[in-house]
Amino acid sequence: RAKDLGRNSFQLYTPAMNARSFERLSMEASLRHAVTRGEFKLVYQVKVDLDTGRMSGVEALVRWHHPEMGLVSPVDFIPLAEDMGVISDIGEWVLREACKQCKHWHDLGLPPVRIAVNVSALQFKETRVPEVVASALRETGLPPQYLELELTETVLMQRVDEVVVVLKELRAMGIRISIDDFGTGYSSLSYLKRMPIDALKVDRSFVNDIFDENDKVTEEGAEIVSTIISLAHNLKLKAIAEGVETAAQALFLHSKGCDEVQGFLISRPVSGEDLISLFDRNLLPEAQEE
Ligand code: C2E
Numbered sequence: 081r082a083k084d085l086g087r088n089s090f091q092l093y094t095p096a097m098n099a100r101s102f103e104r105l106s107m108e109a110s111l112r113h114a115v116t117r118g119e120f121k122l123v124y125q126v127k128v129d130l131d132t133g134r135m136s137g138v139e140a141l142v143r144w145h146h147p148e149m150g151l152v153s154p155v156d157f158i159p160l161a162e163d164m165g166v167i168s169d170i171g172e173w174v175l176r177e178a179c180k181q182c183k184h185w186h187d188l189g190l191p192p193v194r195i196a197v198n199v200s201a202l203q204f205k206e207t208r209v210p211e212v213v214a215s216a217l218r219e220t221g222l223p224p225q226y227l228e229l230e231l232t233e234t235v236l237m238q239r240v241d242e243v244v245v246v247l248k249e250l251r252a253m254g255i256r257i258s259i260d261d262f263g264t265g266y267s268s269l270s271y272l273k274r275m276p277i278d279a280l281k282v283d284r285s286f287v288n289d290i291f292d293e294n295d296k297v298t299e300e301g302a303e304i305v306s307t308i309i310s311l312a313h314n315l316k317l318k319a320i321a322e323g324v325e326t327a328a329q330a331l332f333l334h335s336k337g338c339d340e341v342q343g344f345l346i347s348r349p350v351s352g353e354d355l356i357s358l359f360d361r362n363l364l365p366e367a368q369e370e
Pocket residue numbers: 125140141142153154155158171174198199200230260261284322323324325342343344345349
């Protein structure tokens with residue numbers, strides 16, 4: 081991976097490495113201008129309430145259309161953007177665009193939905209997120225209760241007291257906070273208890289491990305997911321499962337009291353236009369309906 085080359089590390093020179101550094105360099109050069117050149121766009125993935133089968137929210141996911149390289153995954157360019165110090169510019173664009181799109185759905189008269197935006201740990205550290213959020217809401221006219229921020233556990237591990245203050249500020253504005261990829265980081269339970277947050281998102285890797293390759297429930301995999309759901313509920317938080325690909329996973333999660341699911345079973349991330357057809361109907365497969 082390009083980012084593993086590190087900024088200041090010495091490397092033995094090899095042609096393969098040369099190709100990789102070249103790719104990184106050219107990605108860097110274009111990433112710096114990608115925002116102003118309008119090369120980013122957002123796609124949207126629904127979250128579904130397991131009790132009602134209805135859309136409970138939408139997550140915005142960024143895509144980069146590089147003029148020569150084509151579609152570059154956020155998994156590849158977000159770490160690079162962090163290294164280069166441009167993550168906050170990208171993050172601000174994403175936030176504004178997501179609020180604008182959400183307001184647009186509201187204006188179309190669709191049932192008002194909440195939009196979730198991913199905020200990188202570095203962005204959280206280097207900018208005053210409440211101010212950035214306030215200006216995005218002001219400019220787009222989206223009421224704060226329709227905005228949710230998805231933060232990773234890395235954020236919680238920064239200076240705890242300062243993080244608590246910022247999160248309280250955001251929640252006082254009416255914004256919801258969820259912890260993304262929960263279980264993959266190293267946040268301590270005592271810190272978690274102190275965090276003013278609303279939901280835990282069970283990481284997709286755990287959802288994937290509920291069943292083995294023969295579609296049998298695995299003891300360990302099932303136990304981990306159940307435990308995270310219970311933990312969320314004990315802390316008075318919602319539990320959301322991501323990466324749900326099969327009806328069996330959704331049924332299992334429902335039986336464990338999981339509140340919401342998200343994944344290819346229901347919908348891949350789609351354009352703002354295509355999302356419209358997903359409003360106002362049951363999104364769960366037949367077997368889920370009572
Ligand atoms: P995430 O926030 O945990 O988002 C979930 C990722 O899982 C998305 O990948 C989504 O397309 C994918 N996914 C959803 N359902 C399924 C499923 O059923 N099966 C499988 N295999 N995958 C599924 P994506 O869009 O490539 O994003 C990857 C990560 O990049 C995100 O993980 C998030 O951490 C980051 N990211 C995406 N957009 C942004 C953004 O605007 N800002 C920041 N800071 N990070 C972003």
